[in-house]
Amino acid sequence: MKRKFNLLLIAVSSVLSANIWASEFDEPAGAAINILSALQDSSAVIYINAENLVSENSTPPTLSQVKTQVLVENKRYLIDFSNIEHETEKNITRAKLRRSLGLLTLGDMVIISEHKGKLLFSQLESSDDTNLKRLEYKPKSRRVKKSISPLAEVDNSIPRVAFYIEAKRTISDAACNPTWNTYQGPVKSTGMCDNAHISLIYQVMLQRSLPFGTQGSATPDAKIVRIAIDDSTTGAGIQLNQNFDNILLHTRGIPWPEGGDEHEMVTTALAQSYDFNFNASNEKARILRTVPKSNLNKNYTNREISTFSFGVVAGGEASSDGAKGKLEASANWTESKWLSFETNDYRVDRHSNGPQHVGFEWAREQYPTAESVMVTTIHGYTAGITLPVDESRINKMGHASFLPKMEVIYSAAPDATGNTKFNIDSTVDITGFRYMTNVTPFFGVRTYYAKDDDHQVNSVNKNINFVVDWDHPVFTGGRPVNLQLGGFKNKCLAIDTQQQISAKECDEYDNQQAFIYSQDGHYISAYNTEYCLDSTDLTQAQSCNFSLTQKWSWEEKANQDNLKSAHLDHYLTHDKQTEKLSMTASTQSEASLSTKMYTRYVNVFDASTVETNSYK
Template structure:
């Protein structure tokens, strides 16, 4: 109970904006109780029982709120959907969280933790998943400001970009690693072919909008962009099978002199026949724009490659004199580069595809591919100890120890695309062992070693992670979110709610319900729901975005007044109540002055909190 109370107290303030009890939402339930009880220190855990998100009046944490908690305050989130009884209810809760933070990892138990200055999403696959240790409290640092640099430098913070990491981790059990081989005694299962086997890869993901900019032939694409990959800045510990190639005995029988015959059956510890990485999209909304590598690579290929992508952007105040009052208009290009170092050694890299949505990269063993290729001629008396008749130095460690691939896949979607797409990354290793056997020559008692490549056994071990991309997320508009602050009040801004109703609330730069994208036609598009706009014909709630001129607004030059294109009236507010109203001009009770500033939808809070 002590630990559960710690978890509850850690985030009582996170859901205070709802009528759902914060204590109920943050109280561990079901399997989570035992999973958390196995940890030493859960004081940094923000547990959310997602069952309460099914209720209409329950608000999930925003992306900015999660980033502030995780990146600035050192917390970790455990979001638990496992206690929701029906799939419909579960999907409702997941959709609500996805719309709030812009992305969702497919699964019922999700951990959000810090990694290199950004959020990392990990999936818990059952009560024994070792990823649960990511929730352990870490030693406090003297200053959170000294954390690792984020995926974008501070100079690039004006560019709408959502970045995070995917943690693809699973253990490879002894049973999974051990193969069954055909011996003179019949099928025999090997033992201890792996030592601390695991798949541990961290994929970097960027969501961004590119606007068309430049001349034909060199123009940047007009598309919604998702970049997924492993570059030199992130990798995880890799795919690990063993620390060395060693001998394992499968079967043995004594040979009495002067008899002879088959004596021992041997196999090496696990070696990777191949490593496979499959990227796939669930529907035709997304297609592959570019990959690195772009083609096949030979064995012993050693090269450091730079992957540069050029975006067309609306550069904000740096290139737009109007600052937050400026409409979304492409006016600059921006390049992002990633370094990928390839060192293929014994493996060739095969790139293949099954269509525009899919690509596979396979590191296929080419050099020293079997037992015969590394066999040493070994003959000695049968009373000597058994050895592994192989030159194991020919097997580079890339074949068994902490292998990390380098690759990138860039998906694009049309600028008008809506809905969602599930993108998946399947990381796999095909495990084998090099087979040998011995034969003793009758009367002479000479032991001779032979390869046995005909006994070709392989096991496929994989880890698949999937995440849902919401093409309606405001990051894909390409615009920097702004707020609309009432000039007659010290600290009031226009805010929506989960029923899309509008009112004046205390300004909060981290609240996406107060954020709008001022697009190129003059609409104020809600960052909470990019299908909704501020409409002068109904200021009580947001309206469905369309061609209505009543949804178009212009800042009157030299003033702080917003004029409606259709009515030619000004957006106003009651100086006493803050109620929104259309007005021909200011009066003793109505103000038509507004202030606008950039707000923090994609980043952690810039407001210092103790």
């Protein structure tokens, strides 16, 4: 049974130390019941049963609502698709959320939490998933408020949507340890890893670049998806173990004066390679640029700056038209990211199998074998076992908290529609250095040997993906505005999920009240960019086309702003009592009507999350 969409605010009783569900909201269903009841404090969780979004009349939360609740009110979202049986219905709900938020990671349960002042998307795959901790209530840390420079204020006017997505998994002992070939047959090691995990946070930014500038220095005309792990967005990294040691695989006592093979051993885990692959699901997106742009040698150390120039629409600060200005590039906006590289024993190989794919592999090149790190060790067989390794040749990058740095920029055509799924795969190939000992008969001398012929590797990966909606209003490049009725104190036009037009109390964070004023004079709905304000029917938005009935311009008469349609040069008019919209030939109409209109910028997109270099 489809129920009315609600947000479930999960309350925890301070008296009963158990979860009590508020009766006026839908209760969690299916696996969510156990997941949420396992939390120590679920009071900050907003639970969405996506089953309730299947209905045509249901409305998902807006980006501004989610930002306010997560970033300001210290809430967390749990979006649950697991109760939807049919994949077609899952796709409906995902499309709604993607249209509202701009981006959505795939998975049956998605957590939205805060990371560095932005939204972080994480997948919840089981009741013992380590990401479950992100749902626990934690008091918000006090942060020192920084002064906002004029440059930062300008930065807030640049339309973009920025998120973080998380690649996180625990590496179990079974996944870490290979099976080795010993003189007694196959033996699976244990304990090569300790607190092993993949924990990386990727930053994703969606933005439109408009053509601006002269040939040779012009900015691209493209829709941009920028994915990066830079110096500010790393996560905990990839860890196999903290300390380097040896593990016995097999041993046998050898009585004097006998001799022979004695101990089989392997070191704790090392990364043979780290490999990161980015892939777009269709030809709508193509790789525009990457960092690193080519291969890197071992022992390479450098801090690189990655800059990208966008053509943008300047806000009121740089345009006399302000919010009444049409969508046209009027500035070059340059953004920068810092990426530090320290490759040590690893070289970095950039590889690609086409314009939609790129990969970066950190491959161990220096000291790659047991023989290459071995020190000659000979002693009596009654002495204790040692690790025959020069540990100065084992850099912690190979086993403790490796932090990769990279950036991939995808571009799509300015008229691209539909969506593209982006996959990010983070893989570590786990191995260890193999050694054995042999005791010389009669003399009882123990000698250590490298056993590189027994080279075993276990691959462990974490794949994450997200879908980008190319029809999202951020890709128009326009800064959203509202349309306020001058005959009322606080009423703005809004277009709902059924494209019906009404007047609502003005809310700068409501994307149903947001419009993009295009270069052609269209007022495109920021809630659904397929629909425009059309003078032939002011009760419902119409599919955008090139009709003059959808072309609007601003005209000032008698010290008031009026919105005029190119069709018959009539003015948008509203009844000051009923709010009904109409078109009139003159701004001097009867007392009950008004053609007076206002427009201002609204805040339905995210501000920048990257360092800004210039605005010129």
